[in-house]
Amino acid sequence: MVADASYATSLMIQKLESIFSLSSEEKQALQDLPVQVEVLKPEQDIVRIGDQPSQCCVVLEGFTCVYKLTSDGKRQILALHVPGDMPDLQSLHLQVLDISIASISSCKVGFIQHDCLRRICERHPRLTAAFWRETLVDASIYRDWILNIGQRDAYSRVAHFLCELLMRLQAVRAVKGKAFHLPITQAQLADAIGITSVHMNRVFQALRSDGLIDATRGKVAILDWERLREEGDFDPLYLHLRKPRSA
């Protein structure tokens, strides 16, 4: 897969179009956005807390994560972003970053200047709404993570997490059958779930021996979707995915 600037804008268009149809002017405006593509190694910072960026990023390939550290150095991953996501769209209106963003595995990201995005929003109010909506869906996912981490035990949390990931990756057609590529270490997963890597490992083994998943070498296969959903207490409402068009 070649991830160049035009691929970046087409990813964005595809995502926005899953919500409402874009006019040809709107599409053209998006296609004309200048995007600078960069390749990243694993665990590499893209932006850092305290920065005052003048651009937003779009994930093109691989995964990125939003994270924060406690003063004693413990890391919490606050969000995982998949191709098509814009992890720091917020920086358009919040001057100083309250988070850091890093690559999980090797990945490609595109950068778009704030100026360009602001100009496009001025001229196309519906795109403003669409971008705003993107940040609202992000917030909704943050909320669900609070519930997940705050109220469920580790087994359930991981199940829930995997359910979410499957659905989000399905939305960008990155799932074959019920399996997807997940180049992420157990330690990284643990940071996202809010447990230690040791315990993450034991939970994974439990999920495997219960026949819910098969996970090896950067790949995850959901073997029993129904039970995983149940164990994870998962309801996709909060993802605000467009229902498959019935009309």
Add this chain to the structure above:
Amino acid sequence: MVADASYATSLMIQKLESIFSLSSEEKQALQDLPVQVEVLKPEQDIVRIGDQPSQCCVVLEGFTCVYKLTSDGKRQILALHVPGDMPDLQSLHLQVLDISIASISSCKVGFIQHDCLRRICERHPRLTAAFWRETLVDASIYRDWILNIGQRDAYSRVAHFLCELLMRLQAVRAVKGKAFHLPITQAQLADAIGITSVHMNRVFQALRSDGLIDATRGKVAILDWERLREEGDFDPLYLHLRKPRSA
């Protein structure tokens, strides 16, 4: 304090003005917003998950909370909202609610029709940005709660929570000295922190006996701000409060 419709709009204006100055047209447009005021008893739902509201609410007096339940009935409070906040601004662009909102104690809230907000946004792009920004700050607070719940122990979590609350209430001038009114039960607090009410009680006692706070009967006084900040590992960056003007 009388909380009528004009009080509601003046609260909103005050909050937006803490970020950037509003023109007189913008202020007038906000003042002209029709607001319907309602009085609520404690623990009363305002909107419920799955709803498709046609209006947003503004907190006028007291506290409201955003919450979600697990399937086995455990409640996680995802956010606390203070006067001036708009807990469900998101519903402007996300049709179906992924959360429930309820009063914590007795409180007053105002309701504003989506139509009115949309119209005002069309005519005043800077207000669009301001409202968008509000939702982004909410998201930032959600993120910090994930870190708090995911990585810190109960003692530290509660300290952090109290620090946040103090700063947010100071921003709306609801703090005298270092004390504020907090009509909330330990069980409700526990739901916000992600621990049980039993343990919440013990943590409170520890904070008291350590001389950090004094909490009785719906009131909290911060006795040692410096140490509370330290124990809570608190950095207000994520609140995106406007710095006190130095110019």
Add this chain to the structure above:
DNA sequence: CGACGCCTTGAAGGCGCTCAATCAACGTGG
């Protein structure tokens, strides 16, 4: 005064953490 809500306290147990060692897979350089 009794009922109710909330705070408080005790005891026991479990989930997840810490610390540490081992194993497996892989890339590198000699």
Add this chain to the structure above:
DNA sequence: CCACGTTGATTGAGCGCCTTCAAGGCGTCG
């Protein structure tokens, strides 16, 4: 080709934070 270092997955033992389950205290209000 193999020794070696590195990185990530795995396993074990012990412990501690927090939960669960109860019961009791205390203030408020009908």
